[in-house]
Amino acid sequence: MGTTNSNAIQSAISSVAGNLAADDPLRLRIRDAAAAVRDTTPLAQSFTNFVTINFVANAQLAAGGTAAMSFLASDIVDIAAICGATYVNVGTLLPFYRHALREITAAFAETGHRWVLDPVAAGLGADRTAILTDMRATPPTIVRGNASEIITLAAMWELPVDDDNDLDDSRDSRPNGVESADDVESALGAAKALARFLASKTPDGEAAVAVSGAVDLVTDGETVYRLPGGSAMMTKITGAGCSLGGVTATYLCVADPLAAALGASLLYNRASERAAATSDGPGTFQQHFLDELWKVSPAAIASGDIVAE
Amino acid sequence: MGTTNSNAIQSAISSVAGNLAADDPLRLRIRDAAAAVRDTTPLAQSFTNFVTINFVANAQLAAGGTAAMSFLASDIVDIAAICGATYVNVGTLLPFYRHALREITAAFAETGHRWVLDPVAAGLGADRTAILTDMRATPPTIVRGNASEIITLAAMWELPVDDDNDLDDSRDSRPNGVESADDVESALGAAKALARFLASKTPDGEAAVAVSGAVDLVTDGETVYRLPGGSAMMTKITGAGCSLGGVTATYLCVADPLAAALGASLLYNRASERAAATSDGPGTFQQHFLDELWKVSPAAIASGDIVAE
Amino acid sequence: MGTTNSNAIQSAISSVAGNLAADDPLRLRIRDAAAAVRDTTPLAQSFTNFVTINFVANAQLAAGGTAAMSFLASDIVDIAAICGATYVNVGTLLPFYRHALREITAAFAETGHRWVLDPVAAGLGADRTAILTDMRATPPTIVRGNASEIITLAAMWELPVDDDNDLDDSRDSRPNGVESADDVESALGAAKALARFLASKTPDGEAAVAVSGAVDLVTDGETVYRLPGGSAMMTKITGAGCSLGGVTATYLCVADPLAAALGASLLYNRASERAAATSDGPGTFQQHFLDELWKVSPAAIASGDIVAE
Known part of the structure; x- marks a missing residue:
């Protein structure tokens, strides 16, 4: 079956330079x-x-999973016992969240429950900063964000970032609302540092960081994978990044962190390209995107462009 | 006009065994x-x-009504004075809800205001259990839920369930998130017991329970009605059940509980079948479903399959 | 370029009596x-x-801007420093909002930050009344609402309304939920009084009030502009008014209050007319409307019917 899978993937591999081989494990x-x-x-x-x-x-749901949402620690801890992974997004905070998220992430750390953090708008607002700072002690399995959020979170957690591409001290670390003020490559060093830190804290030493942008960047702290593709229409609907974080958690229920982060991002690239081809604007795009999430085959997902470095 | 209505319905009645007659009142x-x-x-x-x-x-709105949403007791009580029915769904709770819902349901009980309860994820989380347990003292007019929720609520309220189909003691009562872990028929006894209890508490002795699933089950505590039909795509969008609860409240503004529960469920079956026929996945399905809610005629709703027992 | 713009607009001006000239500034x-x-x-x-x-x-996003949402004063004040305008809508309140909105609107007043208020369901519930009454001391730049909301807010703020069309004392001021119980023209005096009051409080003396309805009414307190057009399907989706308020804030980032209120309303009329022509019900209408928001050109927006009085 490995051969068959590999062949199915092979036939779809494009000719991007450095693209991972079709039979890459x-x-x-x-x-x-x-x-x-x-x-x-x-x-x-x-x-x-x-x-x-x-x-x-x-x-x-369209990607193939099921969903449950809550904001109460008692619910989240109860459901964690019967689900494979949790998605935490700090986009719109309420006053009681800091306490709830402390309790929730402590329970996750204690049981080894796997979760995906989306540090939306990291750096904005005292509450968000306090919540994200707290999470250093009980870190997630995967962090998915835009470049500004990844850079800000690594700085907030005082992680050693040694990449050449890194930002000089003159950078204004304040994000531009919920949009990234930095490009993906500028987050390379922060992403690697963050992934290494997360991996040092998970029970099995596995973790991943995904930086979303024109070319997505995914890393486990050792290897860096770049995923070209996707549609710019994703920036004209709200929730492209958030829902990718959610689907990454869906994938994390059944896969290791690196495969989960890559698989969800590849699915998004493929589905958004297809949706853009049949849409007439951001309204129909959003619906066609959900349709395509539903329709893209595992082989098509696995054959997307992946440039390893 | 009764004759005309009956004829319009007659022409559409299908040949399901035990189907209610076209001129059934x-x-x-x-x-x-x-x-x-x-x-x-x-x-x-x-x-x-x-x-x-x-x-x-x-x-x-698509079903023909209008909507207003709130989480404050003062709003809800104010609006109850000018609206025909209220929909209460305990899906995502905030810490202050227990107090607010106590105040709200007490006001409803005092004024005889009619309402629909959706006991989403009954059995999960201490807050939800406390809120649902409280409601036994000030019960709704209609409960709509999936099989697991109906079974759990009847158990939580310690209602006497005497049906043969009922679950043995070995059942794990913990629901599988927000999805039902039980099939509709296994909730038959609980649904009847719940409907009889609700009817004993309403001012006019009328109440209903609707169990959603592949074949919906609706009962007033005496007769059981089964509604085959609908589309499995309803399980691939979020909110199929919640919105049916909301539309049931819309119908409850103008009808008795049994007719309201049946009418809303029949509308949903018909609209989802039509939407599935023209959709390309869950994204377009959701929009076509709203279009069909808007377009299905009263005669088409009333002529859906209803198997009485 | 002024000439070119004027010509582009000219060619599209319809023949509604009293329509503003194509070269009107x-x-x-x-x-x-x-x-x-x-x-x-x-x-x-x-x-x-x-x-x-x-x-x-x-x-x-579809109208061309970007979005950020929050409910915490610390977030809102932080983001106000990097954004052009804020939209505040009092539709679904939580208990802590009164305190948060006091802090937020005080900060806006201190810095001269421009904002749009949507007094949804004004008159309903003690919390909403307290919040809206508070805002008299730190008023917005633009108020957008339906007729009942505008009338209720002007009364709540005890503004002198001297228009002949005004309501007599026998009017029941309680709104019909979130729908308007009054027609647009009955809010004429209240809208003018409200706009004059707002203009007396803004740093540059500029403000506007927009009353949405079958024929929208926009005023800066001196001149009244009526905008015929739009589609009745806008009343069959939730959020037509709310999202117009949000897009008005988007326009307020780059324009004076009157041009912002008129531009956003004209965009909405044009986009809703186009969407209605290609839709099959409220579901597809909502998506086509977003598509059209994305596609309508500035010249098409500026050439919509505007009847000045």
């Missing part, structure tokens, strides 16, 4: 993850923002 | 309810979860 | 505002209700 892990989501409809719960909570749930 | 009550919603655009307010609140409102 | 201000939104993708943040928060964000 990582592609098979991604294909198996995508197939397992379709086969087992895993439950990933979310503690997420009010703006895009509906889109996160619908994206998880 | 219940079908005419359902048709009148659907027509009254279209003619009077009744206001049903909601206290509902953050995931699907937008879809609930849009479904109520 | 106000049309050029509106065209420039629409073009500036497309060119600069301005960030307008929102403190808005849970029902339509997703639609508000998507409408702002």
Whole structure:
């Protein structure tokens, strides 16, 4: 079956320079993850923002999983016992969240429950800074964000960032609202540092960081993978990033962190390209995107462009 | 006009065994309810979860009613004075809800205001259990839920369930997130017990329970009605059940509880079948479903399959 | 370029009696505002209700801007320093909002930050009345609402309303839920009084009030502009008014209050007419409306019917 999978993927591999081989074991892990989501409809719960909570749930369902959302520690801890992974997004905060998220992430750390953090608008507002700072002690399995958020979180956690591409001291670390003020490559060093830190804290030493942008960047702290592709229309609907975080949690229910982060991002690139081709604007794009999430095959996901470095 | 209505319904009745006759008075009550919603655009307010609140409102509008949403007791009590029914859904709770819902349901009980309860994820989390347990003292007019929720609520309220189909003691009562872990038929005894209890508490002795699933089950505590039909795509969008609860409240503004529960469920079955036929996945399905809610005629609603027992 | 703009607008001006001339400077201000939104993708943040928060964000993105949403004073004040305008909507309140909104609007008043108020359901509930009454001391730059909300807010703030069309004392001031119980013309005096009051409080003496309805009414307190057009389907989706308020804030980032209120309302009329022509019900209408928001040109916006009085 490995041969068959590999052939199915092979036929779709494009000619991007440095593209991972069709029979690379990582592609098979991604294909198996995508197939397992379709086969087992895993439950990933979310503690997420009010703006895009509906889109996160619908994206998880369309990708093949199921969804449950809550803001109470007692719910989240109860559901964590029956679900494979949790998605936490700090987009729209309420006053009681700091206490709730402390309790929740402490419970996750104690049980080894795997979760995805989306540090939306990291750096903005005293509450968000306090919440994200707290999480250094009980860190997630995967962090997914835009470049500014990844850079800000690594700085907030005082992680040693040694990459040449890194920012000089003159950078204004304040994000531009919820949009990234930095490009993906400028977050390379922060992403690697963050992934190494997360991996040092997980029970099995596995973790990943995904930086979303024109070319997505995913790393486990050692290898860096770049995913070209996707549609710019994703920046014209709200929740593209949030729902990718949610679907990453869906994939994390059935796969290792690196395969989960890569698989979800590849699915998003493929589905958004297809949706853009049939849409007439951001309204129909959003619906066609959900349709395509539903339709893209595991083989098509696993055959997307992946440039390893 | 009764004859005309009956004829219009007659022509559409399918040949399901045990199907209610075209001139059954219940079908005419359902048709009148659907027509009254279209003619009077009744206001049903909601206290509902953050995931699907937008879809609930849009479904109520598309079904012919109007919507208002709030989480404050002072708002809800004010609006109850000018609306026909209220929808309460305990999906995503905030810490202050227990106190607010106590005040709200006490006010409803005092004034005889009619309301629909959606016991989402009953059994999960200490807050939800406390809130649902409280409601035994000030119960709703209609409960709509999936099989697991109906079974759990009847157990929580310690209602005598005497049906043969009922679950043995070995059942794990913990629900599988927000999805049902039980099939509709296993909730038959609980649904009847719950409906009888609700009917014993309403001013006019009328109440209903609706169990949603592949074949919906609706009962007033005496007769059990089964509604085959609908589309499995309803399980691939979030809010199918929540919005049905909201539309049931819209129908309850103009009809008795049984006709309201049946009418809303029949509308959903018909609209989802039609939407599935023209959709390309869960994204376009959701929009086509709202279109079809808007377009299905009262006669088409009243002529859906209803198997009485 | 003024000539070119004027010609582009000229060719589209319809023959409604009293329609503003194609070369009226106000049309050029509106065209420039629409073009500036497309060119600069301005960030307008929102403190808005849970029902339509997703639609508000998507409408702002489709209109050409970007969005950020929060409910915490610390976030809102931080973001106000980096965005052009804020949208505040009092639709679904939580208990802590009164304190938060006091802090937020005081900060806006101190810095001269411009904002749009949407007094949803004004008159309903003790909390909402307290919040809206508070805002008299720190008023917005623009108020956008339906007729009942505008009348209620002017009364709540005890503004002198001297218009002949005004309501007699026998009017029941209680709104009909979130729908208007009054027609647009009955709010004429209240809208003018409100606009004059707002203009007396802003740093530059500029303000506007927009009353949405079958024929929208916009005023700066001196001149009254009526905007016929738009589609009745806007009343069959939730969030038509809320999202117009959000897009008005987007326009306020780059334009004076009157041009912002007129431009956003004209965009809405044109986009809703186009969407209605291609839709099959409220579901597809909502998506086509977002598509059209994205596609309507600045010249098409500026050439909409505007009847000045």
